[in-house]
Amino acid sequence: MLNYVTTNPGKVREAEDYLDAVTAVDFDYPELQSSTLEPIGAHGARTAYRAIDAPVIVDDAGLFIEGLDGFPGPYSSFVESTLGVERVSEIARRADATRASFRCVIAYCDGESFDATPEPIDQGRRGDDLAVADRATAATDETVDAAGLPVKLFTGVMPGRIVEPRGDGGFGYDPIFEHDGKTLAELETAEKNAISHRGRALAKFAEWFDSR
Numbered sequence: 001m002l003n004y005v006t007t008n009p010g011k012v013r014e015a016e017d018y019l020d021a022v023t024a025v026d027f028d029y030p031e032l033q034s035s036t037l038e039p040i041g042a043h044g045a046r047t048a049y050r051a052i053d054a055p056v057i058v059d060d061a062g063l064f065i066e067g068l069d070g071f072p073g074p075y076s077s078f079v080e081s082t083l084g085v086e087r088v089s090e091i092a093r094r095a096d097a098t099r100a101s102f103r104c105v106i107a108y109c110d111g112e113s114f115d116a117t118p119e120p121i122d123q124g125r126r127g128d129d130l131a132v133a134d135r136a137t138a139a140t141d142e143t144v145d146a147a148g149l150p151v152k153l154f155t156g157v158m159p160g161r162i163v164e165p166r167g168d169g170g171f172g173y174d175p176i177f178e179h180d181g182k183t184l185a186e187l188e189t190a191e192k193n194a195i196s197h198r199g200r201a202l203a204k205f206a207e208w209f210d211s212r
């Protein structure tokens with residue numbers, strides 16, 4: 001049984017299209033401060049694995065607006081709950097900076113080692129994550145131990161542009177993110193999965209996990 005660590009029911013709905021035996025686990029792990037998603041996901045997977053002692057995936061995602069230097073990026077969650085998605089849309093459109101992408105990193109940890117593969121990355125990233133973890137937190141025994149666990153990372157990216165909010169489906173920034181003429185909030189879950197950052201990352205993960 002695979003534990004999908006998230007407090008977001010929208011993510012679980014999307015993951016169920018790819019993974020048969022997935023259980024949602026409501027575990028709110030503390031996020032690292034980092035300018036990229038990979039170390040945040042890896043740290044979350046290690047922390048969650050240590051907490052529940054069973055195979056876990058965590059999913060860290062963010063909206064990166066090109067003309068705003070990647071804002072809100074890893075701070076997407078904070079910005080959604082403070083500014084709100086309508087104001088993010090307004091800021092991007094006023095600045096004439098609507099090109100954007102969604103990124104998703106799925107991080108898997110089951111306490112065991114994996115064979116290194118060129119893609120998705122594991123071994124190369126482990127050092128980065130350890131370095132970020134050490135900078136971001138006091139190096140307690142727990143941090144050092146948790147940071148040493150192997151994690152496998154799977155990434156997915158979807159290009160698009162920021163528009164005025166449209167559509168009732170999805171969650172988060174979906175109403176203001178348009179891909180191929182429709183916002184993600186105007187798509188059914190299966191349609192979103194077929195093109196989305198999360199769908200791409202989950203497909204890579206599911207293929208690897210099946211062969212494991």
Ligand code: IMP
Binds near residue numbers: 059077081
């Ligand atoms: P997190 O990965 O749960 O930390 O999400 C970061 C932020 O991005 C939150 O504000 C989410 O609502 C938003 N987000 C994550 N995935 C998606 C998505 O697929 N569509 C729209 N917003 C998303």
